[in-house]
Amino acid sequence: NAGVTQTPKFQVLKTGQSMTLQCAQDMNHNSMYWYRQDPGMGLRLIYYSASEGTTDKGEVPNGYNVSRLNKREFSLRLESAAPSQTSVYFCASSRGRASTGELFFGEGSRLTVL
Amino acid sequence: RKEVEQDPGPFNVPEGATVAFNCTYSNSASQSFFWYRQDCRKEPKLLMSVYSSGNEDGRFTAQLNRASQYISLLIRDSKLSDSATYLCVVNRDTGNQFYFGTGTSLTVIP
Numbered sequence A: 001n002a003g004v005t006q007t008p009k010f011q012v013l014k015t016g017q018s019m020t021l022q023c024a025q026d027m028n029h030n031s032m033y034w035y036r037q038d039p040g041m042g043l044r045l046i047y048y049s050a051s052e053g054t055t056d057k058g059e060v061p062n063g064y065n066v067s068r069l070n071k072r073e074f075s076l077r078l079e080s081a082a083p084s085q086t087s088v089y090f091c092a093s094s095r096g097r098a099s100t101g102e103l104f105f106g107e108g109s110r111l112t113v114l
Numbered sequence B: 001r002k003e004v005e006q007d008p009g010p011f012n013v014p015e016g017a018t019v020a021f022n023c024t025y026s027n028s029a030s031q032s033f034f035w036y037r038q039d040c041r042k043e044p045k046l047l048m049s050v051y052s053s054g055n056e057d058g059r060f061t062a063q064l065n066r067a068s069q070y071i072s073l074l075i076r077d078s079k080l081s082d083s084a085t086y087l088c089v090v091n092r093d094t095g096n097q098f099y100f101g102t103g104t105s106l107t108v109i110p
Helices: none
Strands: A004-007 A010-013 A018-023 A031-038 A043-051 A063-068 A074-078 A086-094 A108-113 B005-006 B011-014 B021-026 B032-038 B045-050 B055-057 B060-065 B070-074 B084-092 B097-099 B104-109
Touching: A004 A086, A018 A086, A018 A108, A031 A063, A031 A074, A031 B055, A043 A063, A043 A074, A043 B097, A074 A086, A074 A108, A108 B021, B011 B021, B021 B084, B021 B104, B032 B070, B045 B055, B045 B060, B045 B070, B070 B084
Parallel strands: A010 A108, B011 B104
Antiparallel strands: A004 A018, A018 A074, A031 A043, A031 A086, A063 A074, A086 A108, B005 B021, B021 B070, B032 B045, B032 B084, B055 B060, B060 B070, B084 B097, B084 B104
């Protein structure tokens, strides 16, 4: 029962470096999401993909890009990392219908930008 | 104004106590409501959905007041294992976006 798998779990970058966070789900979910979590700020939506082939900006999209590679995979890219992007990143998926509700999360990726 | 607002706490309660968390949401178009639990350095996990009529799951009771745009979670007979952060979450079907409160921290003390 893998659920939502995201990699890497930990990463340290220097300012200006780029990296991609990978996320895959094996539950045949339509919707996928990337959140960041910072102390005192809660979970904030970066980007989401309501269904395969679509992506939309969330609350804090600046400095990020996403790709919904197929139904299973949704990646998050930082083109030029900044210290303000130091955070814990969570990928999540859901069936895509509000009535079912449940979001399933990956274990998180802890990113530090120096 | 934030979509979802919660009292961050912390709430420190003795074992066996009853504790209540409240949450308000700003958008009257919100359709679905949830409480998630997040343990330290772990991912959030669904605790329970919140239905208009109120619902109970063991020691946990959730209530929704649409008129006041208010959600609550009541925990009875607190256990040490209930120590965690509790996140209030609302969903507007449009775009299927989920909005999270900042969470309420609970520590149950022996």
